Amino acid sequence: MKIRIKFSKHGNTKYVGHLDIMRYFQKAMRRADIPIRYSEGFSPHQVMSFAAPLGIGIESDSEYLDIEVTDSIDSSEAIKRLNSVMCEGIKIIEWKQLPDNSKTAMSQVASADYFVLCECNDISPLDKAEILVEKETKSGELKQVDIKPMLYSVKKTEGGLLMHVAQGSSGNLKPETVMKALRIDEYHIIRKAIYDISGLTL
Amino acid sequence: MNNTFLNEDILLKVEKPARYIGNEPNMCVKNPDNVEIRIGLCFPDVYEIGMSNIGIQIIYELFNRREDTYCERVFSPWHDLDKIMREKSIPLFTLESQSPVRDMNMLGFSMGYEMCYTNVLQVLDLSGIPLYSKDRSEDDPIIFGGGTCTYNPEPIADFFDFLYIGEAETRYDEVLDLYKKYRHDKRRFLREVSHVDGIYVPSLYSVQYNQDGTIKSFTPKYEDVPSIIKRQVVTDMDSVRFIDKPIVPFIKVTQDRVVLEIMRGCIRGCRFCQAGMIYRPLREHSLEYLKDYAVKMLELTGADEISLSSLSSSDFSRIEELLAFLIDYTSVKKINISLPSLRIDSFSLDVMNKVQDVKKSSLTFAAEAGTQRLRDVINKGITENDILSGSLDAFRGGWNKVKMYFMLGLPTETAEDRDGIGDLCEKIAETYFSIPKEQRVGKVQIQASSSFFVPKPFTPFQWASMFSADEYKNMAGQVKDHIREQLNQKCIKYAWHDPDVSVLEGVFARGDRKLSELIETAYHLGCMYDAWSDSFRPDLWEKAFEICGLSPAFYNRERKLDEILPWDFIDIGVKKEFLIREWNNALNGVITPNCRQQCSGCGARMFEGGVCFENKN
Ligand code: SF4
Numbered sequence: 001m002k003i004r005i006k007f008s009k010h011g012n013t014k015y016v017g018h019l020d021i022m023r024y025f026q027k028a029m030r031r032a033d034i035p036i037r038y039s040e041g042f043s044p045h046q047v048m049s050f051a052a053p054l055g056i057g058i059e060s061d062s063e064y065l066d067i068e069v070t071d072s073i074d075s076s077e078a079i080k081r082l083n084s085v086m087c088e089g090i091k092i093i094e095w096k097q098l099p100d101n102s103k104t105a106m107s108q109v110a111s112a113d114y115f116v117l118c119e120c121n122d123i124s125p126l127d128k129a130e131i132l133v134e135k136e137t138k139s140g141e142l143k144q145v146d147i148k149p150m151l152y153s154v155k156k157t158e159g160g161l162l163m164h165v166a167q168g169s170s171g172n173l174k175p176e177t178v179m180k181a182l183r184i185d186e187y188h189i190i191r192k193a194i195y196d197i198s199g200l201t202l
Numbered sequence: 203m204n205n206t207f208l209n210e211d212i213l214l215k216v217e218k219p220a221r222y223i224g225n226e227p228n229m230c231v232k233n234p235d236n237v238e239i240r241i242g243l244c245f246p247d248v249y250e251i252g253m254s255n256i257g258i259q260i261i262y263e264l265f266n267r268r269e270d271t272y273c274e275r276v277f278s279p280w281h282d283l284d285k286i287m288r289e290k291s292i293p294l295f296t297l298e299s300q301s302p303v304r305d306m307n308m309l310g311f312s313m314g315y316e317m318c319y320t321n322v323l324q325v326l327d328l329s330g331i332p333l334y335s336k337d338r339s340e341d342d343p344i345i346f347g348g349g350t351c352t353y354n355p356e357p358i359a360d361f362f363d364f365l366y367i368g369e370a371e372t373r374y375d376e377v378l379d380l381y382k383k384y385r386h387d388k389r390r391f392l393r394e395v396s397h398v399d400g401i402y403v404p405s406l407y408s409v410q411y412n413q414d415g416t417i418k419s420f421t422p423k424y425e426d427v428p429s430i431i432k433r434q435v436v437t438d439m440d441s442v443r444f445i446d447k448p449i450v451p452f453i454k455v456t457q458d459r460v461v462l463e464i465m466r467g468c469i470r471g472c473r474f475c476q477a478g479m480i481y482r483p484l485r486e487h488s489l490e491y492l493k494d495y496a497v498k499m500l501e502l503t504g505a506d507e508i509s510l511s512s513l514s515s516s517d518f519s520r521i522e523e524l525l526a527f528l529i530d531y532t533s534v535k536k537i538n539i540s541l542p543s544l545r546i547d548s549f550s551l552d553v554m555n556k557v558q559d560v561k562k563s564s565l566t567f568a569a570e571a572g573t574q575r576l577r578d579v580i581n582k583g584i585t586e587n588d589i590l591s592g593s594l595d596a597f598r599g600g601w602n603k604v605k606m607y608f609m610l611g612l613p614t615e616t617a618e619d620r621d622g623i624g625d626l627c628e629k630i631a632e633t634y635f636s637i638p639k640e641q642r643v644g645k646v647q648i649q650a651s652s653s654f655f656v657p658k659p660f661t662p663f664q665w666a667s668m669f670s671a672d673e674y675k676n677m678a679g680q681v682k683d684h685i686r687e688q689l690n691q692k693c694i695k696y697a698w699h700d701p702d703v704s705v706l707e708g709v710f711a712r713g714d715r716k717l718s719e720l721i722e723t724a725y726h727l728g729c730m731y732d733a734w735s736d737s738f739r740p741d742l743w744e745k746a747f748e749i750c751g752l753s754p755a756f757y758n759r760e761r762k763l764d765e766i767l768p769w770d771f772i773d774i775g776v777k778k779e780f781l782i783r784e785w786n787n788a789l790n791g792v793i794t795p796n797c798r799q800q801c802s803g804c805g806a807r808m809f810e811g812g813v814c815f816e817n818k819n
Contacts, residue, residue: 012206015219016452027450027504028227030535042559044536057214085504087227188210 002098003067004105004202005082009060011089018053024090025065031085034078037068051105051194051202052112052167055174060191064105064202066098109168110197111152114175117160118187125182126154133181147173147181154178160187167194207295207302208283216283220452221249224297228447228502230266230273234299237272238382241265242296242306242343244276246313246321247733252277253449254457256511257312257349261370263445271378274298276309278321279328281731287328294328303329306343308381311362313349316710317703317733319358322347323725326361333722335363335405340388344381353433353480354659354769357710359404360718363392367772368400368434369466371442377401396427400434402772403427409715415756417714417766433480433774437811439466439487444495448503459507459540460499464492464524468513469797469813471804473581473788474570474609476658477513479776482804483812484797489520493527500537507538515542516550517798525553532557543568546592551599561643564603565596571612572622578791579614581784586626590633597634602643604630608652610677610698613666613788620677623650624684624694631690650685651697652678654704658711659769660776662784668708668758674701702740706732709757714768720750777805 009021016024026046029036038044051064073081075095082092125131131148150166150173165173175189194202206213206223213219234240243262245252252258258275265273274296279287287294293302303309309331311322323333326345332338335345347358348366355365366373376398384391396403406427410418422429436442451458467484468477487495496508508528515521525539532539539557544550546565554563567589571577574586593604608623627648634646654674657666669677678698685696710717724746731737747753761767763782770778780803787794794802797813807814 012223012225015206015213015223017220020220020452020454023454024227024450024452026506030504030506031227031501033501038536043538056219057210085227087225087229089225 001069001072002100002102003069003078004094004096004098005065005067005092006094006202007063007065008091008093009054009063009089010091011059013087013089014057014059017056018050021054022048022050028082028085029067032078032081034067034081035069035071035073037070049104049106052109054191055176058189058191062093062191062193062201064194066105072097105202107169108196108202109194110166110170111164111195111199112167113162113164113192113195115157115160115162115190115192116175116179116187117190118179118184120156120161120182120184123154123156123161123182126151126178131181133177135177147177151178162192205300207300208292212283212286212292216286217280218249218453221277221280222283222295222297224275224300226452227450229298229449230262230447231298232266232272234272234301234305238270239268239272239308239378240306241271241273242276242303242309243273244309244311244322244325246278246311246318246325247731248280249277249451250453250455253451253455255312255314256461256463257314257370259445259448260442261310261312261374262449263443263447264370264374265378267443268375268378270382272298274301274306276303276325276329278324278731281737284324284328284730293330294325304331304343307385308344308346311345311347311349313347313351313358315733316351316357316707317738318351319710319721320725320729320732322358322361323722324730327725334360334718336360338363340386344388344391350477350480351710353476353772353774354711354713355402355404356715356768357713357717357721359715361721362404363388364395365402365404366400366434367402367431369436371436372434373398373400393424393427399432402431404715407771417768420766420768420771429771431772433772435775435809435811436466437485437809439485440491444498446502448499450503450505457509458505459509459538460496460503460505461509461511462492462496462499463487464510464512464515464518464521466512467812469517470514470583471581471784471794471796471802472570473579473662473784474612474655474658475513476661479660479781479804480774481513482774482776482806483809483814484517485812486518486520489523489527492524496528497531500535506536507540508532509540510542512542514545516545522549529553529556546588546596548595551596555599561600563601564605564647564649565593565601566605566607567592568607569626570607570609571615571619572608572624572626573619575791576612576615576619576622578793579788580609580612581788581793583793583796586629589626590629593630593633594637597637597646598641600643602634602645603647604649606630606648606650608650608681609655610652610681611655611669611674613663617680620680621684623652623681624688627685627694628688628690631688631693634693635690646690646693648694649697650681650694651699652681653699654701656704656708656711659767660772660774660781662781662788664712664767664781665761665763665785667760668705670755671701671705674704700735700738702743703732703735703738705754705758706740706743709754712761712768713757716750716752720746720752723749775804775806775809780804 037047047068049066078095079092130146132144135145152164154163344363346364392403412418465486467481469484570582657663727742
């Protein structure tokens with residue numbers, strides 16, 4: 001039975017990297033006694049996958065991880081059990097069953113909303129038809145890339161910017177890159193939501 | 203919402219910022235304003251090493267169980283952060299409440315190895331606390347310490363206000379109660395605490411030296427201060443309370459598993475082994491206690507691995523039942539067991555077969571010496587036959603990797619003993635080729651490695667001589683050359699430890715108070731993280747010796763039996779007469795039976811528990 005868990009990640013836990021968050025949840029599943037399914041083989045591991053890795057330093061209101069369980073448990077009971085073993089800053093928000101044939105969260109991710117806390121009075125540099133940003137390629141060379149096609153929308157709000165950007169394997173724009181285009185160095189990022197290709201939250 | 207002592211800029215710049223943020227599941231949370239005693243508990247190494255130490259977890263719980271006390275963790279910042287903190291004058295902080303270490307009432311160090319001493323100074327220095335006890339004021343925290351290497355506390359004596367000799371479970375409550383009573387008068391507190399069994403207050407003793415640098419006298423300055431410090435021991439192991447809230451680190455630590463301490467002490471009496479003497483007598487937990495503890499700790503941490511900890515797990519009297527239980531439990535729960543130091547026999551091979559991938563795992567033999575003569579000298583009760591027949595069984599069962607551990611520079615060792623290492627490895631290889639070809643799995647791989655013997659206090663070898671780094675290199679070279687002459691030399695790999703580290707470890711292990719200055723000098727020259735081979739700077743240490751007018755050779759010389767040794771004032775239970783007897787037995791190649799075969803009257807019976815009373819009324 002496939003389950004999708006939604007959680008938030010705030011406070012000091014923003015310094016805990018993606019691989020460590022995976023290990024954190026593997027242990028949390030055992031502490032909460034969740035009947036999670038294991039892979040076969042000599043050293044079985046938990047069947048678990050995350051929607052989109054979150055960079056160190058970024059907080060989030062909505063992270064997703066998929067697991068499989070061998071027994072069904074009541075959603076509110078599962079949420080309660082998991083929250084009782086969480087550290088401060090990580091909170092389980094949803095536990096929902098998925099259809100057996102559903103795709104993994106990772107492959108569904110298409111875009112995301114970020115709130116960037118910063119002082120910014122002028123977002124006109126982002127209005128241009130082309131927004132060129134210098135990026136380092138894997139081989140270490142610097143290359144100009146146009147991020148405009150991946151920046152779906154951006155608007156000023158109370159205390160900062162709200163942006164909707166491409167996320168996932170077929171196009172990924174980091175909010176940090178947008179801030180670079182705006183030449184702003186001081187900011188704080190919070191992921192607000194993750195959407196699939198049809199614009200629905202996961 | 204929690205907060206961090208370091209700002210975001212710094213945390214995003216350093217390697218593994220999660221080392222510095224606290225907030226892990228099961229971390230103890232209290233309001234510092236609502237307690238009477240704030241204690242910093244430090245393992246002077248990086249987070250991943252410190253969090254792997256069970257001592258730290260035990261003491262953390264012990265202190266935090268008290269309502270009037272809040273104990274918070276402190277670790278050494280790694281090189282990258284260390285540099286930033288010095289540049290920007292940022293003080294060191296605790297993980298729990300992210301407060302400056304200086305705000306603590308007391309700061310305790312748990313020290314597991316001698317090579318951490320410069321990191322003790324790093325922690326004090328970064329915290330803005332004067333290094334020497336004599337330079338600290340009423341406003342500075344009380345600095346105390348304990349742990350394996352404090353059984354000879356003299357090299358670090360000048361830095362500490364008091365040291366705790368023995369197992370933490372017994373006396374700390376008394377110490378904290380005294381602190382509450384005399385908190386506004388440090389001198390009075392130290393004088394009072396010196397009356398508590400197991401507590402050593404270095405400043406209350408004076409040491410006189412002879413012309414040749416050896417100790418002339420070691421005496422308390424006042425009549426009420428005890429001249430002998432008695433090591434503290436838990437007699438009933440099951441009285442040790444479980445850890446209720448084991449902290450679960452975010453980042454991968456060195457021991458990322460539940461460690462089940464099945465017993466303390468050892469019956470064997472290997473003459474080089476300090477742990478085998480200072481933890482006497484052997485005291486076991488009951489099987490029921492261990493089953494409960496294993497299950498509870500696995501549930502509370504969510505760990506996916508458990509390992510057993512003891513000096514020689516095969517000697518645990520209920521080992522078969524314990525492993526049978528753990529194998530059952532863990533296979534249902536998909537948890538790995540990492541096997542401890544088991545003697546290789548049909549039982550352990552069977553267990554290994556059940557819990558490990560035979561193709562990947564290897565057999566381990568701590569033979570320690572290459573010939574039977576020398577193994578008798580060191581009282582290592584393993585014979586060539588044990589090793590060869592154990593290997594044969596294992597090879598038939600599908601194993602093909604063998605690890606062999608040796609020591610070089612042992613008392614009475616000759617060229618013949620060193621050649622014995624290659625000869626023994628060759629015999630293991632030949633044993634492998636003696637089984638029919640179709641039963642073999644690939645090539646046999648023998649990995650031999652040697653460390654250099656470091657004489658440790660409270661062992662029968664505490665009087666033995668060490669050698670220079672160059673001599674050690676020659677010894678290892680000889681072993682290597684002889685291995686290369688073997689028929690099956692291609693199957694044998696050989697590696698040896700850094701002799702410079704061993705020489706320095708020898709100095710600290712048997713050092714006196716004059717070394718505090720050496721450690722301080724080396725620290726100011728830039729020495730830190732000496733236990734890490736990348737950070738260890740033998741050149742700087744050499745310079746420090748020069749500046750202080752000290753020489754490693756003085757500390758590593760053979761000691762005379764009638765000499766006052768720096769640690770003689772500590773009574774660990776095992777008596778000096780026994781150690782002398784054992785030293786003579788060693789020189790005569792006479793072996794001594796283990797505690798279960800026959801009691802040798804070492805003195806540890808005075809603790810009134812453990813193996814000394816097995817099968818006796
Ligand atoms: S007194 Fe005897 S039985 Fe007890 S630890 Fe010493 S040698 Fe072993």
